[in-house]
Amino acid sequence: MSGRNAFRxxxxxxxxxxxxxxxxxxxMIRVFGAAAPAEVFVLRSTTDxxxxxxxxxxxxxxxxxxQVRYEQWGSNGLYSLSRQDCREKRPGADVxxxxxxxQMVKLVNEACxxxxxxxxxxELPAALxxxxxxxxxxxxxxxxxFNRDLVPAAxxxxxxxxxxxxxxxxxxxxxxxxxxYDIEQSGLGYLFAFADAREATTFGALQESLGRSxxxxxxxxxxxxxxxxEGKYLVAYNVLGSYxxxxxxxxxxxxxxxxxxxxxxxxxxxxIPKDAVNKAAAEQFLDFLLSPDGITALQETLLxxxxxxxxxxxxxxxxxxxxxxxxxxSPALMVALDALTRETFLRRWRETFPGP
Numbered sequence: 338m339s340g341r342n343a344f345r346x347x348x349x350x351x352x353x354x355x356x357x358x359x360x361x362x363x364x365m366i367r368v369f370g371a372a373a374p375a376e377v378f379v380l381r382s383t384t385d386x387x388x389x390x391x392x393x394x395x396x397x398x399x400x401x402x403x404q405v406r407y408e409q410w411g412s413n414g415l416y417s418l419s420r421q422d423c424r425e426k427r428p429g430a431d432v433x434x435x436x437x438x439x440q441m442v443k444l445v446n447e448a449c450x451x452x453x454x455x456x457x458x459x460e461l462p463a464a465l466x467x468x469x470x471x472x473x474x475x476x477x478x479x480x481x482x483f484n485r486d487l488v489p490a491a492x493x494x495x496x497x498x499x500x501x502x503x504x505x506x507x508x509x510x511x512x513x514x515x516x517x518y519d520i521e522q523s524g525l526g527y528l529f530a531f532a533d534a535r536e537a538t539t540f541g542a543l544q545e546s547l548g549r550s551x552x553x554x555x556x557x558x559x560x561x562x563x564x565x566x567e568g569k570y571l572v573a574y575n576v577l578g579s580y581x582x583x584x585x586x587x588x589x590x591x592x593x594x595x596x597x598x599x600x601x602x603x604x605x606x607x608x609i610p611k612d613a614v615n616k617a618a619a620e621q622f623l624d625f626l627l628s629p630d631g632i633t634a635l636q637e638t639l640l641x642x643x644x645x646x647x648x649x650x651x652x653x654x655x656x657x658x659x660x661x662x663x664x665x666x667s668p669a670l671m672v673a674l675d676a677l678t679r680e681t682f683l684r685r686w687r688e689t690f691p692g693p
Contacts, residue, residue: 365409370397374404378618381408381415382434383525384605385559388583388638389434395634396625403618411557412437412524416444422610423449431613432622434474434605436577437524439531439670441606445470446671451609453620457627464665465604471666473604474626475640478578478661479529481594482565488572488592496598497539500574504546513551514571516564520686522556525603529575531673531682532601532664539598547574548689559584566590577603579639595644595656602645602663 367386382389386409393405410418412435422429423444435441444450450470458472465473481500483493494500503511518526534540546552553570555561558580561573566588578593585591607626609619625631635641645661664670672678 364411367407367409368404369393369407370400370404371402372404375402376404376615376618378403378405378432378615378622379408379430380405380432380434380622381410381418381430382432383410383412383415383436384434384640385409385580388579388640391638392626392631392634392640395630396622400621411522412440413522416440416524419444419449419608419610420447422612423447426612428612428614430610431615431619433608433610435524436603436605437528438473438603438606438664438666439528439673440524441471441608442467442666442668442670443674444608446668449608449611451611451613451616451619453609453616453623455620455624457624461627464663464667467666470608472607472623472627473666474607474623475579475603475605475635476645477603477605477640477642478595478644478656479575479601479603480578480581480644481572481574481596482562482576482581483572483592483594484565484568484570485590485592487568493592493594494572494596495594496596497537497543498598500572501539501543501546503572504550504552509550511550511571513553514569515547515550515552515574516561516570516572517547517552517554517574518558518561518576519554519556519690521683525577526554526556526575527679527682528603528664528670528673529601530686532662533575534682536599536601536662544685544689552690554686554690562591575601578642578644582639582642582644593644595660597656597660599660599662600656602661604664604666605640606666 365386386407415435416437419433452469454469458466481494492503494503520527520530558577561576562581562584564570565573581593607623613619
């Protein structure tokens with residue numbers, strides 16, 4: 338191990354000890370690549386290691402001297418840690434990837450990001466790059482999922498209006514059997530709910546119906562989808578289509594609907610922190626993700642969703658391109674993090690989901 342990496346490892350362990358109890362701990366860590374590397378590359382991401390790991394392995398195929406330390410975080414914990422690193426000018430991650438893209442825009446706005454440009458970054462649509470400091474690397478729809486064995490075909494909601502109709506009757510069999518993200522715990526859940534509130538006049542009515550029918554707000558995509566498959570919930574709203582389709586491949590009890598009134602589309606955001614130690618590897622990793630090989634790897638792991646590429650799919654899974662609502666990377670997302678706006682929004686949410 339080089340002197341630089343040994344020093345970096347020492348700093349990392351000191352930092353982890355110092356931050357114990359200060360920020361939410363990472364959920365999981367896995368090391369990929371060389372056992373005795375010439376370079377260590379730290380990747381912090383909200384994406385499940387089981388999902389993104391094959392992409393990392395593809396990147397490392399031609400880099401035998403590189404080791405990737407993959408830290409899996411919740412979006413709120415990752416945001417807090419990244420801000421601390423930035424404010425204290427600490428070397429932490431070489432790359433940060435988060436589904437909480439509003440939080441990532443805030444980090445860039447606070448001058449926490451390294452600027453980089455290449456032919457591949459320049460080819461991204463304008464909505465998926467901001468100031469050469471933030472890039473959208475995935476395409477994932479927010480979907481409704483349902484239990485195919487327990488939800489009759491006539492009840493499968495194709496729109497938010499359909500979901501409202503399911504919840505409206507006083508004796509609805511869906512009372513207490515609909516789930517969505519806990520937006521206080523999930524940065525992604527908050528983003529989706531906030532985008533809904535700005536996109537649709539149905540949001541207030543849907544929120545009221547969820548509350549009146551005893552719907553459940555919980556964490557996280559994988560847990561919600563598994564609970565639908567097992568029949569604890571019958572329908573889940575606003576979960577990531579990439580995770581839903583991955584689960585569906587192993588368990589055909591899961592059905593997927595892209596709402597035809599509109600479907601939000603998330604692009605996970607990638608940032609290279611300005612105090613990253615291994616910026617060269619970070620830039621190479623970004624270019625890999627935007628290259629044909631990287632795009633193929635992301636497609637194979639469903640992080641670039643095939644549900645968005647065709648109208649010929651399983652029943653209930655296709656949606657018109659005109660119904661797609663991509664969440665672009667722009668300063669407009671920072672409205673969601675305004676302190677007063679956030680507290681007002683969360684207060685209304687708590688009234689809907691008061692908890693046990």
